[in-house]
Amino acid sequence: MRKLSWILLIGFLALIQGPLRAKLEWYPVGGWQFIGDRSKAFIGDPEEFEEIRDLMNVARDAHERGKHKKSIKMYRRVWDRYPGSIFAPEALYQTARVEYDRNSFRRGFNALTTIILGYPDYDKYNTVVRLQFSIATDLYDGKRARYFWGLLPGFKGYDRAVIMYETMVSNAPYSDYAPMALMKAAELHINLNNDIYALDTLDRLINNYPDSMLAGDAYILLAQTFSKLVDGPEYDQGATREAISYFEDFLILFPEHPNVKMGEDGLAKMKSVEAQSQMVKGDFYYYKWKDLRAARVFYNEAITTAPKSPEAEKAKEMLARIDERLKVFAEKAGVDPDTLIPKSDDEGVVDPTKF
Numbered sequence: 001m002r003k004l005s006w007i008l009l010i011g012f013l014a015l016i017q018g019p020l021r022a023k024l025e026w027y028p029v030g031g032w033q034f035i036g037d038r039s040k041a042f043i044g045d046p047e048e049f050e051e052i053r054d055l056m057n058v059a060r061d062a063h064e065r066g067k068h069k070k071s072i073k074m075y076r077r078v079w080d081r082y083p084g085s086i087f088a089p090e091a092l093y094q095t096a097r098v099e100y101d102r103n104s105f106r107r108g109f110n111a112l113t114t115i116i117l118g119y120p121d122y123d124k125y126n127t128v129v130r131l132q133f134s135i136a137t138d139l140y141d142g143k144r145a146r147y148f149w150g151l152l153p154g155f156k157g158y159d160r161a162v163i164m165y166e167t168m169v170s171n172a173p174y175s176d177y178a179p180m181a182l183m184k185a186a187e188l189h190i191n192l193n194n195d196i197y198a199l200d201t202l203d204r205l206i207n208n209y210p211d212s213m214l215a216g217d218a219y220i221l222l223a224q225t226f227s228k229l230v231d232g233p234e235y236d237q238g239a240t241r242e243a244i245s246y247f248e249d250f251l252i253l254f255p256e257h258p259n260v261k262m263g264e265d266g267l268a269k270m271k272s273v274e275a276q277s278q279m280v281k282g283d284f285y286y287y288k289w290k291d292l293r294a295a296r297v298f299y300n301e302a303i304t305t306a307p308k309s310p311e312a313e314k315a316k317e318m319l320a321r322i323d324e325r326l327k328v329f330a331e332k333a334g335v336d337p338d339t340l341i342p343k344s345d346d347e348g349v350v351d352p353t354k355f
Helices: 002-017 046-064 068-081 087-101 105-118 125-140 158-171 177-191 195-208 215-228 238-253 260-288 292-305 310-333
Strands: 023-027 031-035
Touching (some): 087 105, 158 177, 177 195, 177 215, 195 215
Antiparallel strands (some): 023 031
């Protein structure tokens, strides 16, 4: 009677847990077992169930004994011959594990991609994405693919890692690993001097995943990347202004970020470059064209851009020099200095730069 009670209890638990735990499990004794009601899952021809399970067991045993080629061959036979079986996605996942163990990164990653695209209901979906991230990150870290013919080492695959990260974001955009993949891809682009691609990748990160824990890092990395594109105060300052904008956004949005000091220093440096650019333009109008009105505008812009910078002090000196020249001109012209509008081509007014 007691034995019957245990059987009934186990049967009841299986009944209420079957739909929730309808999946494959590996046991050291007995090998692969299907947990749940087989009738609630499509596993192909029921008569072939044991045949497929035997293939899976042989493949698992070969993997554990280090016979990778045999293991892959058996798993491939499962998902090639029985693609509608519940064993198929598991065989693909186990194939990826074997390929990963022997540093065959591309094949392992592709097997996982097949699961994501072909078996989205696979119960180890998050594990699949995590393993994809691990494969790409091994390449990110400079790990080489498996040796050719067992002798020659494979090449480092930084470009392939970028492709893998982008594939992850495309196929699993809502996974926790998507923003991490974008950040890793951006860092690789920067290391490979592909700054334009890095900017695009980081921009997608902050726009598509604004609540990610990596958003702050993305902002400051965007600002730093734009800073790299700055050629100097004599050239166009578009990149400088973009860097300033992202540094300012970073400091406003992430005041508690550990890299706040880095952001403040970067912002000060970029504002100094912008102020230097204004000084270059001011000097051009002052010395070359003798246009005091235009020079004054740019010197004032230099002060406004970076009021505490050495450029601001130099701009103040130049403004004082302009005011002194206007005062001399006003005295000779017999007019009030405060009403002067200095311009070299004013009709009926003597050019103040000649004094």
